[in-house]
Amino acid sequence: MLPLSAVKLRDQLAAGEISSREATAHHLQRIDEQRSLGAFVHVSEAALDAAARADEAFVKNRGQLGRMHGMPTAFKDLGDVAGMPTTHGSAAVEHPVATRDSALAARLRAEGVIVLGKTQVPEFGLSSYSENLIAAPSRNPLAPQRSSGGSSGGQAAAVAAGMIPVGPGSDGGGSVRIPAAACGLVGLKPSLGRIPSDVLEGYSDGFGAPKLTVSGPLAHDALDAALLMDAMRGTDHYLPLLRGRYPEELANLRIGYSTHSPFQSVYEITVSPDAQQAFSAGLKLLAQRHQVELAKLAYAEDYPEAFGAVWTNGLKDIPLQDESRLGALAREFRRRSQQRSLQAATQAATRIRQIAADFIRQWSAYDVIATPALSGVPPMVGHYTQGSAERDYMLQCQYSPYSSMVNVSSAAAITVPTGTSKEGLPLGIQLISPRSDEGMLLALALQISV
Incomplete structure (x- = not known):
């Protein structure tokens, strides 16, 4: 039986106690046994061969291997992985087989990972549920009738179900933290620029708004998240930090908690x-180690409008093969982006930067801001798609009312499971670092792990 911990599996692989081929075969079997969860949209036929080559490299170059040499993982179907199709979760675009890896995939291959396949996402990564028109929905391993979240929903389901030990995700409005919280995992959204591959094309979008999407780990615990963070960055920092005295010595932080959401000006938000x-x-x-107090926060009432514009601005430029095959939400968001003038798009970008500065100003009165991870348990599969696109979006904002503001601010945040519902479904807390201290967030996650 393989360990659930990615760190323990990494240590066993590094010690030669288990081969990459054994680990890869085990996880491929888990994928096959749990196909009904819909986590994977493509499974690699070359994974075992890659694992065999990893084992050969281990024998020849044992002291010169990557941080995750021989460890299986997968990637979201929003980025390219050489030899595998990229669908972006959409039936409206072509699905070419990639000839090269995305920057993140290349970085992790350099660390020795074995890629088992691509996992399910919502169309263009737009929503907090991983359902689309090209494959079965990604389901929650803890309650298969419920959603695994989005947009890293397939990744979260795969990690939670033991199909992969740990998974790299991407987070543009909560897309790591939402599925992690839904599936009982730790989900870390790093600050903008912390992962070098995220900013190869700059720190802002084409209209002047801060770049919203960053890469981050979904993991069973803080140590596993730290391992993947180090691999994604190509430096040893977070895992040694957590294995040292820092988590035990970290104390007396000022932590402000709040259930106030910037979406309250337009939607009813209920926890x-x-x-x-x-x-x-x-x-x-x-509170056992730190000073916890209520934070009185006041957010700009025009945040929902400004964020909605910035979130959808780029949709009009996506080349489509067949626009009629867009899902309802993507179709409506694309229509809005096409109707928005350049002046309006630029004004929204300017306004979102002003709001982001105000977020940081208010949050910086504390070392950490704490909010609920989500407003409730994961909804049923199909919950969002029974009405209009506007209703769909409203339901998403009500389910994850504390997520997107972190992306707008470019700060770091982590979600950690801290309890369960009466039905046994995971629920948790979100911790935001206005000073973008991911190491502190990982240490806090380690302190409060239950």
């Missing part, structure tokens, strides 16, 4: 009793 209980449980654990 369920179970989610509130898990949030309170997390705060109680934090």
